[in-house]
Structure formats: C-alpha cells, structure tokens
Amino acid sequence: MSRPRRPPSRPVHGILLLDKPLGLSSSQALQQVRFLLKAEKAGHTGSLDPLASGMLPLCFGEATKLSAYLLEADKRYLTTATLGQVSTTGDSEGELSEPAPIPELSRYSVERVLASFRGEIEQIPPMYSALKKDGKKLYELARQGIEVERSSRTVTISELTLVDFDEQHLKLDVSCSKGTYIRTLVEDIGQALGCGAYVSALHRVEVYPFNGLRTYSLDELRELNDQGGVAALDQCLLPMDAALPHLPSVTLHEAQVAKIQLGQKIRCEQPSVPLIKLYDEAGVFIGLGEISANITLQPKRVFVF
Structure with a gap:
C-alpha cells in the first residue's frame, strides 16, 4: 500500500508565533505547522523541550535567514519548582532522588534566596543540553552515563518574581537573557534553600521582540x-x-x-551602524546590511522572493 502523497509546497515568507503544546519537541511542532501551511522552507528559534509549552517563533521561507538574530533574544518564563528532590535531567522527565526535608518556608525566606539570583549570575550548563563537547551533544553523553566538565557562563536574570508558593512548590516568573537554563536556575535555588529542586512545569510567556503578541495553538x-x-x-x-x-x-x-541583490557594495550616506534594515521604494524588506565609516553599505543578508 503506497504512502499518502505529501501536498505540494509553496513559498511562504513570514513568522508565526506558535503556542507549543506539551509533549511535542520543537521540531515536531514545526513540522505540523509547516504541513498545514504547505511551506517549502521552515525553521524554529529557541527550542522548547517536550515538557515545556509556550511561545515558539517559527520562521518560514526567507524569514529563516533571521533565525540567528532571534536566538539572541531575551525571554520570559513561568515555571514551577518542586522542592525536596533533584532530577537527573533537572525536570520531571529525569530520575528523581530520594525526598529530602524541606525547611519551613515564608515569603521573606524565599525572597532572601531569590535576591541572590537577580542580575548577572554564573551558571554551569546542564549535561542534558544541546551544547557540544568534542563534536557530541552533551545530552547524548549524559544518556551514556558520561559527565564532562562544563565551563560556567554569565547570564542575566532581569526579573525573578515569586508568584506563589506552598510547602513544596515555588511558582516563579523569570525574565532572562539568552543562554539561561531555567532548569539550572531552579536547581541552584533549591540548593540555596538546602533541599534541592527540579522543574515540574515550564511555560514560555514571551520572546523578545514579540512581547504581548498573539500566539496560536495547533x-x-x-x-x-x-x-x-x-x-x-x-x-x-x-x-x-x-x-x-x-x-x-x-x-x-x-x-x-x-546591486545589493547581486551582493555588491554601494555608497550610502547614513551613519555607520553594524546592522540596518534595507527596503526598496515599494516598502518591501529586501535584506540586512552594514554601513561602514567610509559610507559603504555591505549586504549581510539578502532575501530572494
């Protein structure tokens, strides 16, 4: 019996903000939307784990050339930290440790700990991450029971709000810079509280610059x-x-x-900037360029429609 034929694809150019559901990887969610749109080319920015939901910008067609710039974006999350246990993966997907005693919590005691995680902090990326060591992704090594040394990195927690708490859970609202691991943040907060913690729920609320814009569910x-x-x-x-x-x-x-569409430099009497949006006289966004001090515009990304 033959497989059903894939519908013919078409050129689609733009960005769709998906409210990714639980249980799907970012790539799986992307392919479902791509199938609906019948889009020739697609990519996502800022992956969400299957156990995380929320805003996932999907780029189609020439918009995929902008993915690298969106990876630099600040993000905001709502997360639930479950206290008293740690997980091998930092979330509820991993193997949990034996329960540990949880200290009696008050808003004052929790806020005192959270204060030390605001601003610039150092994080050691988790083994269960897509970072690479000698060409291999860390999570692939972790699944083999191999742990390697990871260098710490500086990230910025611009906002860290205690939304609610009970004797075993903290609900946190986190605004952070690129490269921040919420699982690591929760683990470090649990360690500072003296009882351990792991992420039991994670929802991405915003990805800059799409703050406040509508997302669409599947x-x-x-x-x-x-x-x-x-x-x-x-x-x-x-x-x-x-x-x-x-x-x-x-x-x-x-x-x-x-000339720009041929990759050639042109003269452009504008202030020197590292990146500038380029439009034609009809208002069509045709690419990105860089203007140097000698008033030369060098194309960096050119779109082909």
Missing part, C-alpha cells in the same frame, strides 16, 4: 485551515521585519537594490 491553526485553508493561515503570519523592530532602516532606489 488546534486553532487546524480549525483556521479547515475553515479557510492556507489563505486563513497566512493571516496569522507576522511580516519578516517584525523580528527586528529595534534596527534602523534605509530605503534604496532601484539601481541600489539591483
């Missing part, structure tokens, strides 16, 4: 597809330049656009 996307097909799904896409609202921009005339 069920919502399926329903939209049933009602209006890909035309309805296209309405969920953000324009590509929504990923870079903080960058300056310049409008180029037709001859300049032609």
Whole structure:
C-alpha cells in the first residue's frame, strides 16, 4: 500500500508565533505547522523541550535567514519548582532522588534566596543540553552515563518574581537573557534553600521582540485551515521585519537594490551602524546590511522572493 502523497509546497515568507503544546519537541511542532501551511522552507528559534509549552517563533521561507538574530533574544518564563528532590535531567522527565526535608518556608525566606539570583549570575550548563563537547551533544553523553566538565557562563536574570508558593512548590516568573537554563536556575535555588529542586512545569510567556503578541495553538491553526485553508493561515503570519523592530532602516532606489541583490557594495550616506534594515521604494524588506565609516553599505543578508 503506497504512502499518502505529501501536498505540494509553496513559498511562504513570514513568522508565526506558535503556542507549543506539551509533549511535542520543537521540531515536531514545526513540522505540523509547516504541513498545514504547505511551506517549502521552515525553521524554529529557541527550542522548547517536550515538557515545556509556550511561545515558539517559527520562521518560514526567507524569514529563516533571521533565525540567528532571534536566538539572541531575551525571554520570559513561568515555571514551577518542586522542592525536596533533584532530577537527573533537572525536570520531571529525569530520575528523581530520594525526598529530602524541606525547611519551613515564608515569603521573606524565599525572597532572601531569590535576591541572590537577580542580575548577572554564573551558571554551569546542564549535561542534558544541546551544547557540544568534542563534536557530541552533551545530552547524548549524559544518556551514556558520561559527565564532562562544563565551563560556567554569565547570564542575566532581569526579573525573578515569586508568584506563589506552598510547602513544596515555588511558582516563579523569570525574565532572562539568552543562554539561561531555567532548569539550572531552579536547581541552584533549591540548593540555596538546602533541599534541592527540579522543574515540574515550564511555560514560555514571551520572546523578545514579540512581547504581548498573539500566539496560536495547533488546534486553532487546524480549525483556521479547515475553515479557510492556507489563505486563513497566512493571516496569522507576522511580516519578516517584525523580528527586528529595534534596527534602523534605509530605503534604496532601484539601481541600489539591483546591486545589493547581486551582493555588491554601494555608497550610502547614513551613519555607520553594524546592522540596518534595507527596503526598496515599494516598502518591501529586501535584506540586512552594514554601513561602514567610509559610507559603504555591505549586504549581510539578502532575501530572494
């Protein structure tokens, strides 16, 4: 019996903010949305573990060229720390230790510990992470029972709010810089409390610069597809330049656009900046460039539609 044929794909360019459900990897969720959109090319930014839910920016078509810039983004999470045990993976997916006594908690005692984790802190990345050592991902080594030394890294916890707590759980609201591991943060807080802790729930609320924007669940996307097909799904896409609202921009005339699209430098009397958005006279976002002190515009990313 032959397999069902994959529907023909089409060029799709833009960004969709998915509310990733529990139980799916970021790649699995991406492929489901890509199938619905019938998109030729797709990628995600800032992976979420299967046990985490929340905002996952998905890039389609030429927007995939912007993925690297979104990986630098600050993020915000709601997480639940379960106290009194530690996990081999830092979350409820791993093997849990024997229960340890939990001290009597008060808002004052918890806040005193949380204060030491605000601002710039040092973290040692967990073994269960996608970082590489000698070409192998750490989680692959961890599954073989191998633990290797990891260098600490500086991350920034810009906000750390105690939303609620009981005798065994802390609910935390965390705003942090790129490279922050919430599992490690929770483990370190548990150690500071003297009882250990692991992440039992994790939801990503925001990814800069998409703070406050609507996300779509898989069920919502399926329903939209049933009602209006890909035309309805296209309405969920953000324009590509929504990923870079903080960058300056310049409008180029037709001859300049032609040179940029060939990868050539052009003269551009603008202040020197490391990255600038490029538009044609019709307002189409055509790429990113860099302007040097000698008023030369060098293309860095050029979009082909």
